[in-house]
Amino acid sequence: MMSNESANPFAGDQSSAQRRETTVRWLLRLSTFLIVAVTVSIVAHIFIKGAPITFRKEFPFVNVKFLTELPGTLHVIFDKQGNAIETDVNGADGIKKQLGDNFREEKTISYSGGGILGPIVGTALLVVVSVTIALFLGVCSAIYLSEYASKGKRVEMIRLAILNLAGVPSVVFGLFGLGAFVLTAPVLTDTPHERSLLVIPLLFTKLSFQGWDTCVLSGGFTLAFVILPVIITASEQCLQAVPQGFRETSMALGATRWQTIWRAVLPFATPGILTSSILGIARAAGETAPIMFTAALAFKDKLPWQKDMPPLPADAGMFAHWEQSVQRFLGIFTESVQALPYHIYTLAARIPHNEYSERAQYGSVFVFLVLVASLAATSIWMRRRLRGKYKW
Known part of the structure; x- marks a missing residue:
């Protein structure tokens, strides 16, 4: 009976070459998986942090204010019980007047109010x-x-x-x-x-x-x-x-x-x-x-x-x-x-x-x-x- 070597005259020493081939293949595969994992993690992090700001659980399921208003200064007003009320510059004075003696402090955060x-x-x-x-x-x-x-x-x-x-x-x-x-x-x-x-x-x-x-x-x-x-x-x-x-x-x-x-x-x-x-x-x-x-x-x-x-x-x-x-219309392109x-x-x-x-x-x-x-x-x-x- 003929051996495997004599049956295939083109077969050489495959053990070391196959090990190298397998090692390289797994290195390339792991590199690809690593790139995909990093990309997915970045996108997932942005989605987890940013989606709740853009979407809402109730109808119309989108934060319309965030998408349709210009950026502005956010005014955060705290009462003495620690409750925070968010408003803009136009509503800040009215809320402080309503709180009266219950008003504790006010914080202003630039560009964080309104929308984008x-x-x-x-x-x-x-x-x-x-x-x-x-x-x-x-x-x-x-x-x-x-x-x-x-x-x-x-x-x-x-x-x-x-x-x-x-x-x-x-x-x-x-x-x-x-x-x-x-x-x-x-x-x-x-x-x-x-x-x-x-x-x-x-x-x-x-x-x-x-x-x-x-x-x-x-x-x-x-x-x-x-x-x-x-x-x-x-x-x-x-x-x-x-x-x-x-x-x-x-x-x-x-x-x-x-x-x-x-x-x-x-x-x-x-x-x-x-x-x-x-x-x-x-x-x-x-x-x-x-x-x-x-x-x-x-x-x-x-x-x-x-x-x-x-x-x-x-x-x-x-x-x-x-x-x-x-x-x-032409003025649109000459504006900052x-x-x-x-x-x-x-x-x-x-x-x-x-x-x-x-x-x-x-x-x-x-x-x-x-x-x-x-x-x-x-x-x-x-x-x-x-x-x-x-x-x-």
Whole structure:
């Protein structure tokens, strides 16, 4: 009878190799489980601490006040029995008057009262502006590098610069945004600012390089440059993944280079480009340092579209009302805003730690996590729909 060794001439000494293979496999498996466990523990901790602030047991099961009011100062009034009454600045005097001699003390905790509507709106505006700009510039750059640029040292240096840009600290981007957009960006105006670096007279107005000040546009453009390297790199790889035969077939039928890219390449790369936008959305929404210099305020008592404007005359026509509506809409992007990352930073670093500020912190973090997850889920859903539509 033949032995196992003679039956399989390719079999070698498997004992030591199998032990090493098993050890490596378990190390990799444990590393994966450790990462998952840490992620789940962080999310669970935020959920346990933050969900009770956002949700309620009774109808409508959501803390509407927390989601629909602007942040404010929380007033906590204690009576002599140790009972605590929470109110805002408008109700504090009335409660103290009702308590009379039973009033013991009052505590005020900044930014811990009201809700987080202002930071939610500001974060949404910054994300929309930054992702829109970054997707346009990123996809255009990726198309050039993938479809038009010839191979050589110049293109390799451009790719290396893009990769290096991805490693720049976010605070450096904040300083860049401060200099490029807040203080230097061009503005059409009849009255240039004193700090304007250059004024170019035009036909009916002047082009003044005086900056946009701290506003949504400055913060959005700065965040766009933060996420631009990720979008360029991912989009270029998605374009290169489309089979070359699609291009050759399209051009053989008489299509131009741009028609081929627009009709035969870009639709099939769109699902992967949306994946890169998911990463961009998550990073743009979570950055704090860039918006500190360019867009964010710790406190603001109005939403961006609630800017005060001079009242129109009683006999103002439809065009005047339409012009004012356009000015109000455009004014949204020239206003400073609150943002959830900066609001959380303010609560955690600038407010004395207590149970009331901690409650506001975890509630804000929980809502922030849900918003980012919702944006990512929407992008994933769109990617799957497009991937099902464009297959090869």
